[in-house]
Amino acid sequence: MTALFGATFLELCGLFMYGPLLLFTLKERGLSTSTIGLFSAAQWLGMVLATPFTALWVRRLGARRALLTSAAVPFVAFTLMNLSEQIAVWAVLYLLAGMAGALRWIVAESMVSELAPAERRGRIIGLFSTMVGLTFVVGPALLAALTTAGIAPQWIRWSATALIGLALFLSWRVPTLHSHQQHHGERIGLLGILDAVRAAPVVMVAGLVGGFFEAGLASVLPLYGLAIGLGAAAAALLVSVSGIGSSLMMVPIGVLVDRWGPARVWRVCAVVNLLATLLLPWVGQLGALAWVIALLWGAAGGGLYTVAMVDIGSRHRGVALVSATSVLVMSYTFGGMMAPALGGAALQWSPQWGFPALLVTWAAVGTWVLFRPSPARPPRHPARSATSD
Known part of the structure; x- marks a missing residue:
């Protein structure tokens, strides 16, 4: 449970650092506000496209491997974005990161619900929700602190990517849930x-x-x-x-x-x-x-x-x-x-x-x-x- 909380916290902090900085970068390159808005929507589009099929991926991979996949895809996507200068490439990779984000969101919440003891499920899920809410503050605050310190944008992007990499590492310590790999006739x-x-x-x-x-x-x-x-x-x-x-x-x-x-x-x-x-x-x-x-x-x-x-x-x-x-x-x-x-x-x-x-x-x-x-x-x-x- 601790590894699941920690991995989710680090990945979301990295995402909330990388996303705003990416939009600022696009603005500096002279893109219009409407175009930047469409670019930002690519991540949400990925989440919408992937959400209905999350159960299918969990059935095929198991919950733990689905969680690892959801951490690996944004790490690889943002690494490639750091190495590329093509905005079209960024858009495709951002879409893929959004699809992995839907997988992460649903699988992480499902695993917290299943791992939590029945008599304490409410407070543990409440704690998880609080932790997720804090990432909305911590991620942008880290971005602001590094920017104020004069750190170059490319190094801030690598720092955010490193947090996502740490999340991938912690995800390896999340236990396997056999219930996600067993078939009981439910439709997906x-x-x-x-x-x-x-x-x-x-x-x-x-x-x-x-x-x-x-x-x-x-x-x-x-x-x-x-x-x-x-x-x-x-x-x-x-x-x-x-x-x-x-x-x-x-x-x-x-x-x-x-x-x-x-x-x-x-x-x-x-x-x-x-x-x-x-x-x-x-x-x-x-x-x-x-x-x-x-x-x-x-x-x-x-x-x-x-x-x-x-x-x-x-x-x-x-x-x-x-x-x-x-x-x-x-x-x-x-x-x-x-x-x-x-x-x-x-x-x-x-x-x-x-x-x-x-x-x-x-x-x-x-x-x-x-x-x-x-x-x-x-x-x-x-x-x-x-x-x-």
């Missing part, structure tokens, strides 16, 4: 994802709402801050406040799941998220509310995702767990994509009422679904329990 690929959705549609709803309010609104909060009269620096800090809420609350939420079970904590997170959103129309009269709302969005949105991880970890093993995690990742990503797309349009239409109306509707529908009595249906081919060595 798109059919396996469909089975996972049918077994627990509430997981998809939790991912949609969590992704919308935790990840997606991060790109809209600065615009909202400007719309309500905050300065540029203060508006940007709303994102940091949301991140603080997400990082600090995941372990307490995990502890509550261990004590109360997923259903009650899901509902608490959904209600907190809805109540925070209902405060939006009064931000104009009391500006400090914006900070409280951002903090609660980060905590509740991240909590919905964390509780979903615990829930599927308690109900699935092996490849079925990978498929269920894929559903969660896909729904979270979709929710994160919808927030800036819809939120930007609502802000342009009416910051005071249109934007709150959109968010209240999204939060209310999610809360209604999470409160409905909808017992999970068994998957089409339930996975039997298996042990790890």
Whole structure:
């Protein structure tokens, strides 16, 4: 477990160093902002393309070898990018790194869920979520520190690549899970994802709402801050406040799941998220509310995702767990994509009422679904329990 945490931390820190620096490099080469945006989207495109087929790769390789592959591909890709000057080559390699990123994301979360003892699964997954959140701070902070120290960009890229190489080394110490290599009749690929959705549609709803309010609104909060009269620096800090809420609350939420079970904590997170959103129309009269709302969005949105991880970890093993995690990742990503797309349009239409109306509707529908009595249906081919060595 320690090796899995350490490897994931190092790889993500390296990625969050390399990604922004790469975009700065493209800007210095004279590329337009729109072109740079498309280049950055290549990584996300890779993740979208790979996510539905993660279970297939795990079935063929086993969880440990899939994890090693997900660490080796970005290490090789970024090494080749460091040795090349061709932007087209960079784009292809960045796409491949994104595909490996989806594999890493899903396999790492699945293995944490499976390796964690049942009575402490919530707090361990909460700790893992907190660790992932810290990489969003540590990676860019390392980049800023090295840049301030006058280190040349090419050496910073090699430093980020070295962190990913260390992650690959640590990944060798992660144990093999036999449950991922055994076949119990469960379907994989798109059919396996469909089975996972049918077994627990509430997981998809939790991912949609969590992704919308935790990840997606991060790109809209600065615009909202400007719309309500905050300065540029203060508006940007709303994102940091949301991140603080997400990082600090995941372990307490995990502890509550261990004590109360997923259903009650899901509902608490959904209600907190809805109540925070209902405060939006009064931000104009009391500006400090914006900070409280951002903090609660980060905590509740991240909590919905964390509780979903615990829930599927308690109900699935092996490849079925990978498929269920894929559903969660896909729904979270979709929710994160919808927030800036819809939120930007609502802000342009009416910051005071249109934007709150959109968010209240999204939060209310999610809360209604999470409160409905909808017992999970068994998957089409339930996975039997298996042990790890």
